[in-house]
Amino acid sequence: MKEEDIRPQNIFNTFLKLIEEDIKIYFVDKKIYIKINCPACKSRDYEFIFIKNNFNFVKCNICQTLFCNPRPSFKQIKRFYKTSESIRYFATEFYPRTEENRRKLIFIPRVEYIKYLKKKYNLKQNLTFADIGAGYGTFLEELIKQNYLIIL
Numbered sequence: 001m002k003e004e005d006i007r008p009q010n011i012f013n014t015f016l017k018l019i020e021e022d023i024k025i026y027f028v029d030k031k032i033y034i035k036i037n038c039p040a041c042k043s044r045d046y047e048f049i050f051i052k053n054n055f056n057f058v059k060c061n062i063c064q065t066l067f068c069n070p071r072p073s074f075k076q077i078k079r080f081y082k083t084s085e086s087i088r089y090f091a092t093e094f095y096p097r098t099e100e101n102r103r104k105l106i107f108i109p110r111v112e113y114i115k116y117l118k119k120k121y122n123l124k125q126n127l128t129f130a131d132i133g134a135g136y137g138t139f140l141e142e143l144i145k146q147n148y149l150i151i152l
């Protein structure tokens with residue numbers, strides 16, 4: 001698999017350009033950003049690592065998780081996902097144009113690997129999945145085709 005198969009450069013470049021523009025629209029008000037503890041272990045022991053697209057990234061000194069801190073408020077994130085041009089472009093252009101390749105090159109092989117592991121470790125019981133950040137649900141669709149139980 002080549003990156004171009006699932007993320008064609010011209011489409012991806014358009015998406016990145018839209019993201020940059022949307023950041024200036026949706027995340028400019030840093031006064032309402034929220035300072036958080038490590039989202040993985042809740043530690044307050046972290047250190048600054050870098051700035052990307054005007055967001056600060058820190059690394060937890062306990063579990064090494066890299067995260068944005070302070071981060072935009074829930075209200076800012078919700079508005080971004082609901083109304084931004086970049087997310088509209090991703091949903092209507094980017095993902096539909098790459099979904100079948102992603103299904104064929106990523107998700108079907110992933111389901112096949114799960115089947116292989118189930119057989120290798122002789123797992124008799126049904127497996128149950130919760131896909132956090134499932135995007136458009138393509139992986140879950142492939143699991144359902146193989147009669148795996150899904151928690152939504």
Ligand SMILES: [Zn+2]
Pocket residue numbers: 038039040041042043060061062063064065
């Ligand atoms: Zn941590």
